[in-house]
Amino acid sequence: MLNKKSVDDINVKGQKVLVRCDFNVPLENGKITDDTRLVAALPTIKKLVSDGGKVILCSHLGKPKGQPLPEMSLAPVAVRLSELLGQTVRFAADRGVVGPNAKAAVDIMNDGDIVLLENTRYRAEETKNEDTFSKDLASLAEVFVDDAFGTAHRAHCSNVGVTKYMKTNVVGYLMQKEIDFLGNAVNDPKRPFVAILGGAKVSSKLSVIENLLDKVDVLIIGGGMSYTFSKAQGGTVGNSLLEEDYCDYALKMIKKAKDNKVKLLLPVDTVIADDFSNDANTEVVDAGKIPDGWEGLDIGPKTCDLFADAVKDAQTVVWNGPMGAFEMSKFAVGTEAVAKALADTDAVTIIGGGDSAAAINSLGYGDKMTHISTGGGASMEFLEGKELPGVAAADNK
Numbered sequence: 001m002l003n004k005k006s007v008d009d010i011n012v013k014g015q016k017v018l019v020r021c022d023f024n025v026p027l028e029n030g031k032i033t034d035d036t037r038l039v040a041a042l043p044t045i046k047k048l049v050s051d052g053g054k055v056i057l058c059s060h061l062g063k064p065k066g067q068p069l070p071e072m073s074l075a076p077v078a079v080r081l082s083e084l085l086g087q088t089v090r091f092a093a094d095r096g097v098v099g100p101n102a103k104a105a106v107d108i109m110n111d112g113d114i115v116l117l118e119n120t121r122y123r124a125e126e127t128k129n130e131d132t133f134s135k136d137l138a139s140l141a142e143v144f145v146d147d148a149f150g151t152a153h154r155a156h157c158s159n160v161g162v163t164k165y166m167k168t169n170v171v172g173y174l175m176q177k178e179i180d181f182l183g184n185a186v187n188d189p190k191r192p193f194v195a196i197l198g199g200a201k202v203s204s205k206l207s208v209i210e211n212l213l214d215k216v217d218v219l220i221i222g223g224g225m226s227y228t229f230s231k232a233q234g235g236t237v238g239n240s241l242l243e244e245d246y247c248d249y250a251l252k253m254i255k256k257a258k259d260n261k262v263k264l265l266l267p268v269d270t271v272i273a274d275d276f277s278n279d280a281n282t283e284v285v286d287a288g289k290i291p292d293g294w295e296g297l298d299i300g301p302k303t304c305d306l307f308a309d310a311v312k313d314a315q316t317v318v319w320n321g322p323m324g325a326f327e328m329s330k331f332a333v334g335t336e337a338v339a340k341a342l343a344d345t346d347a348v349t350i351i352g353g354g355d356s357a358a359a360i361n362s363l364g365y366g367d368k369m370t371h372i373s374t375g376g377g378a379s380m381e382f383l384e385g386k387e388l389p390g391v392a393a394a395d396n397k
Contacts, residue, residue, distance in 0.1 A: 235288020
């Protein structure tokens with residue numbers, strides 16, 4: 001079990017608090033097009049403000065690669081945060097992030113005030129986790145709070161390096177939730193524990209499959225990955241996504257599931273199309289019987305029923321990766337069937353970031369899930385059983 005100190009374990013009255021948030025929001029012409037990540041950060045910020053802390057926020061945005069690119073400035077974030085919080089968030093516009101503006105703004109802070117620093121990736125040292133920038137950040141505050149799970153799998157100055165120079169390092173509410181659900185639910189789940197893996201490639205989920213086969217009662221594999229398993233077992237997959245190099249690995253995983261007494265469910269039928277397009281001609285065929293010139297783009301109706309049935313009695317379900325090309329409505333049926341099955345179960349349902357989160361939200365099932373992870377890469381590494389540098393750097397209870 002990961003047991004980290006959180007903002008609930010400290011009182012920051014009168015203290016300067018540096019908070020690493022994930023404000024990596026989409027921008028178009030200087031306007032934020034989706035403020036989900038800002039809204040997600042509010043509970044931690046409000047808690048620290050109400051405790052009377054002097055709150056200094058920092059985040060990266062995009063990949064400016066050490067260049068102060070104006071289109072990746074956090075200035076619009078300060079404006080939107082001020083609206084969401086109902087109080088001024090003062091923006092410290094320094095190309096070097098911790099510069100004269102930041103220092104002056106922090107010097108005159110009263111308890112409960114908020115300052116936002118410029119994009120941490122304006123400094124080339126940030127992604128290299130170099131001490132100079134870590135020390136600069138640490139010089140501003142006495143307490144560090146990490147609430148950015150999306151970067152927890154990277155050791156950068158603003159989430160790991162800075163902790164070396166701080167007496168107190170805790171996690172915020174968002175990070176705590178990710179640790180509770182993704183970390184602890186996977187390592188100590190209520191059973192039956194079902195994992196559903198989809199998405200395009202087996203190669204990108206190698207370690208996840210390996211790790212979960214040691215933990216789950218049922219492993220469901222759908223999406224593009226399933227065609228490699230199908231081919232490995234002697235099936236024909238036409239023009240479907242296929243990683244020939246991973247057929248042996250697929251067979252090894254089928255054997256491992258058997259040895260571990262894990263029920264491994266693969267598609268029994270497939271929706272195939274004669275073109276990768278929403279206007280393509282489609283048919284339903286048995287898995288492993290896809291003719292030349294056709295490609296599998298979704299799980300078939302029998303598979304939808306099979307997968308839905310498998311989660312009915314589950315107590316914990318982790319899902320990462322869609323069941324088909326869900327961005328085209330014709331091939332979103334399988335992903336929607338799984339989403340609906342999860343919405344109807346009493347299980348703890350955990351969605352691991354990235355495409356699965358996008359699919360769940362676009363299909364309108366987001367509010368029916370127990371937890372939707374805010375980090376794509378970080379959630380994958382958690383599911384692989386890896387230690388995340390950003391989590392490890394926080395103080396233990």
